[in-house]
Amino acid sequence: MTKIKVLVVDDEPDIRNLISEILEDEGFQVEVADGGESAKESLKHHRPDIMLLDIWMPGIDGVSMLKEWAEEGGLPCPIIMMSGHGTVETAVEATRLGAYDFIEKPLSIAKLLLTIERALETEKLHRENTDLKQMLIPLDEPIGKSKIMLELKQQIKLIANHDTWVLITGEAGTGKMSFARYLHNLSSRKDAPFIEIAAGSIAKENSMTELFGSEKSDKIVFGKLEQANNGTLFIDEVADLDMQTQVRLLSALQSGKITRVSGSEEIQVNVRVVAATRLDLQQEVVKGNFREDLYYQLNVVPIQIPPLRDHSEDVHELLDYYVDLFVRRDSLKYRRFNVAAQNRLRMHGWPGNIRELKNMVQRLLILGREEEVSLQEIETVLGSFDAVSESKSKDNGSYLGMTLKDAKEQFEKNFLEKQLEVNGGNVGEMAKKIGIDRTNLYRKLKSHDIATK
Numbered sequence: 001m002t003k004i005k006v007l008v009v010d011d012e013p014d015i016r017n018l019i020s021e022i023l024e025d026e027g028f029q030v031e032v033a034d035g036g037e038s039a040k041e042s043l044k045h046h047r048p049d050i051m052l053l054d055i056w057m058p059g060i061d062g063v064s065m066l067k068e069w070a071e072e073g074g075l076p077c078p079i080i081m082m083s084g085h086g087t088v089e090t091a092v093e094a095t096r097l098g099a100y101d102f103i104e105k106p107l108s109i110a111k112l113l114l115t116i117e118r119a120l121e122t123e124k125l126h127r128e129n130t131d132l133k134q135m136l137i138p139l140d141e142p143i144g145k146s147k148i149m150l151e152l153k154q155q156i157k158l159i160a161n162h163d164t165w166v167l168i169t170g171e172a173g174t175g176k177m178s179f180a181r182y183l184h185n186l187s188s189r190k191d192a193p194f195i196e197i198a199a200g201s202i203a204k205e206n207s208m209t210e211l212f213g214s215e216k217s218d219k220i221v222f223g224k225l226e227q228a229n230n231g232t233l234f235i236d237e238v239a240d241l242d243m244q245t246q247v248r249l250l251s252a253l254q255s256g257k258i259t260r261v262s263g264s265e266e267i268q269v270n271v272r273v274v275a276a277t278r279l280d281l282q283q284e285v286v287k288g289n290f291r292e293d294l295y296y297q298l299n300v301v302p303i304q305i306p307p308l309r310d311h312s313e314d315v316h317e318l319l320d321y322y323v324d325l326f327v328r329r330d331s332l333k334y335r336r337f338n339v340a341a342q343n344r345l346r347m348h349g350w351p352g353n354i355r356e357l358k359n360m361v362q363r364l365l366i367l368g369r370e371e372e373v374s375l376q377e378i379e380t381v382l383g384s385f386d387a388v389s390e391s392k393s394k395d396n397g398s399y400l401g402m403t404l405k406d407a408k409e410q411f412e413k414n415f416l417e418k419q420l421e422v423n424g425g426n427v428g429e430m431a432k433k434i435g436i437d438r439t440n441l442y443r444k445l446k447s448h449d450i451a452t453k
Contacts, residue, residue, distance in 0.1 A: 002297055003027060003029035004027075004028050004029065004049045004050070004120065005028070005029045005030075005031065005046060005047075005048040005049045006023055006028045006029070006030050006031070006048060006049065006050050006051070006052065006116070006351050007030075007031045007032075007033060007039065007042060007046075007048035007050075007051045007052070008020060008030060008031070008032045008033070008051075008052045009032075009033045009034075009035070009038075009039040009045075009051065009052065009053045009054055009062070009397045010032075010034070010037070010054040010057070010082065011034055011035050011054060011057040011058055011059075012051070012054075015054075015105070015107075016034070019107070019112075020032055022109055022112075022113075023354070025367070026111045026113060031046060031048065034343055035057050035058060035059050035060070036057060036060030036062075036064070036065050036376050037059060037060065039051075039053070039065070043220055044215060044220060044260075044263065044265055045265055045267060046267070047076060047077065047222055047226050047227075047229060047267075048076070048077050048206065048320065049077060049078075049080070049120065049123075050077055050078045050079070050080070050116060050119055050123075050393075051076070051077055051079045051080070052079075052080050052082055052112075052116075053065065053066075053079050053080070053081055053082065053099075054083065055081055055082065055083040055085075055090060055094070056083060056084075056085055056423065060092070061095060061155075062081055062083075063090065063094055066079070066094060066097040066098060066099060067097060070098055071098050072219050075098045075099075076220070076222065077123075078100045078120065078122070079098070079099045079100060079122045080099065080100055080101050080102075080103060080115055080116065080117040080119060081094045081099045081101070081102045081103070081109065082102075082103055082105060083102070083104065083105060084104065084105035086104070099120075100115075100118075100119040101115050101121065102225070102326070103115055105441075108147045111451055124191070125193075127193060129276070130407075133443070135272060140246045141153060141182050142175055142178045142179055142182055142318060142320055143314065143317055143321050144311060144314035144318070145173070145317065145326065146311040146313045146314050147309055147316065148306050148310060148311045149306075149314060152179075152303070152305070152306070153182070155165055156179060156183050156186065156303065156305065157186055159183060159185075159301050159303070160183050160186035160195045163187070163189075164187070164272075164273070164300040164301050164303075165272065165273045165274070165297065165298050165299075165300045165301070166180075166272075166273075166274045166275070166298075166300070166301045166302075167238075167274075167275050167276075167277070167281070167298045167300075167301070167302050167303070168180060168274065168275070168276040168277075168301060168302075168303045169276070169277055169278070169281070169302065169303070169304050169305065169326055170276075170278065170304060170305030170306070170307070171278055171305075171307050171353055172278045172352070172353065172355070173308075173352045173353035173354055173355030173356060174305040174306070174307060174308070174353045174418060175305065175354045175355060176236070176276040176305055177196065177234060177236060177276065179303065179305060180194075180232070180234045180274045180276065181194060181234075182271075182275060183232075184231070184232040184234075184274070187232070187267075187272070189230065189231050189232055189272060190229030192228075192229075192230040193227060193228050193229075193230075193231035193232075194231055194232050194234065195224050195227045195228035195232070195233050195234070196226075196233075196236060197210060197211065197224045197233065197235055197236065198236045198237065199235055199237045199238055199240040199241045200236070200237040200238060200240035201240075204242045207241060207242060207245045208244070208245055208248065208261050209221060209223065209250075209261050210223060210224060210324055211224050211225055211245065211249065211263065212225060212252070212258050212259065212260055213225075213226055213246065213258075213263075214262055214263070215259040215262050215263040216263035217259070218399065220260070221260075223258070223260065224259070225252060225258050225269050225271055226267065226269060227251060228269075228271045229269050229270060229271060229274070230270050230271075231271065232271070232272045232273075232274055232334070233271050233272070233273050233274070233394065234274050234275075234276070234336075235273065235274070235275045235276070236276050237276065237277055237278065238275040238276065238277050238281075238298065239277045239281060239284050239289065239290055241336065243291070246290065246291045246294050247291065247378070249294065250291065250293055250294045250297055250335070253273060253294075253297050253298075253399070254297070256268060256269060256270065266305050274296065275298045281295050281298075281299070282295070283429065283448065286337050287357045291318050306372040307350065307353055308350040308354055308356075309349050312346045312347075312348075312350075313346070315342070315345050315357070316342055316346070316383075318354065318357055319337055319342070319345070319357070319361060320360050322357065322361040322362070323335065323336070323361055326361065326362055326365050327365070330362075330365075332358065332362075332365040332366060333365065333368075334371075335364065335365055335368055335370070335371060335373050336373065336379075337372075337373045337374065338372050338374060338375070340374070340375040341373050341374060341375050341377070341378045344375055344378050344382075344406075345357075345378060348382060351418075360381055360382075362416055363381060364377065364381060384403075384448075411415075412448065413448040413450070416444060416445060416448060416450055417448075419434055419451055420445070420450065420452070425452060427441060427442065427445070427452055
């Protein structure tokens with residue numbers, strides 16, 4: 001297991017050496033700095049898991065360093081302040097600025113070790129609480145007991161034992177991040193950070209800084225790769241990374257080293273990368289939108305997440321989960337789905353997958369007044385989510401009033417319209433995906449009066 005990194009900042013050599021020896025005997029990896037400036041220099045090369053910071057030092061003192069970091073957006077790690085001349089006012093000021101605790105010299109070794117342990121545990125709990133607020137799937141495992149989901153979870157359990165990169169593919173809304181977290185929590189890195197970056201949500205000019213961090217004069221910004229050190233970095237919609245960032249990411253994955261933007265020093269990182277995409281990355285490589293070498297680097301182990309329509313037997317369990325979640329988290333009124341409503345939802349095509357189901361449940365709990373969610377209510381909500389043509393293409397029940405011939409014609413038209421939309425109007429790409437000759441496809445599109453670009 002990777003050792004916890006501690007940075008000891010103190011201008012007294014005897015104290016630095018004593019603390020270093022004790023912590024190294026306890027299994028920590030220790031770096032030392034003799035003052036504020038050397039501590040800043042050390043941070044350029046290594047991001048510690050925790051810092052022991054003396055208050056009274058020549059040059060810049062410990063409290064002034066806390067103020068600088070607070071003004072720049074936050075402390076680099078949990079910090080325990082040390083002083084032999086501390087006052088209550090100083091201790092209060094240090095904790096106000098974000099320090100975890102304040103311990104007096106001469107140091108009690110037992111108290112020091114206990115304080116470090118508690119600070120690290122508090123940081124871990126803070127990360128987990130932040131994760132819980134951001135996610136809607138429980139930490140233990142993704143929801144579903146269908147055959148396809150049980151097989152998928154078993155596959156991930158096997159993959160978790162090997163520290164390889166993973167590429168997760170699946171339609172939007174299928175819960176790719178929840179499977180990435182599940183993989184992380186089953187791996188040997190489970191006690192280290194799980195850091196997420198949504199490639200599609202960051203501006204092109206900021207992508208380098210987001211991933212690799214930056215150095216500007218004395219200000220250091222830790223990128224996602226450093227934040228995820230010893231843990232897992234989840235890159236959502238990896239295909240949205242620009243080419244320059246792809247090149248630099250590939251170099252980092254191959255070498256295990258990064259250089260911050262405007263920095264000059266190489267920094268060692270040990271990160272498992274789990275990437276996700278809704279697109280066919282092989283096709284993106286062919287189109288010239290994604291680097292082939294990065295694709296093969298990421299695609300060591302592929303995981304395909306099925307759309308909800310392929311495991312609709314899990315809809316009931318998902319409904320129960322989201323009702324309970326919104327009742328607990330948002331204090332909404334509890335409502336149950338009657339049998340007719342549940343059956344109707346199992347028949348729904350779920351083009352938005354689990355995300356669509358979650359949004360639907362939230363809306364029903366906010367707007368509904370009765371204890372029971374009825375079939376009529378479901379029909380109304382589904383009708384507002386989807387156009388009539390979309391409903392017909394996804395819901396078998398919509399064709400019951402037609403002849404078999406008319407139903408086939410209507411389904412084919414809706415299916416082709418949707419596939420053309422999904423493939424961005426590219427008929428050649430669409431023909432490959434649905435397994436039909438391009439000439440024959442053009443003929444069908446023309447017969448249904450579907451316009452192409």
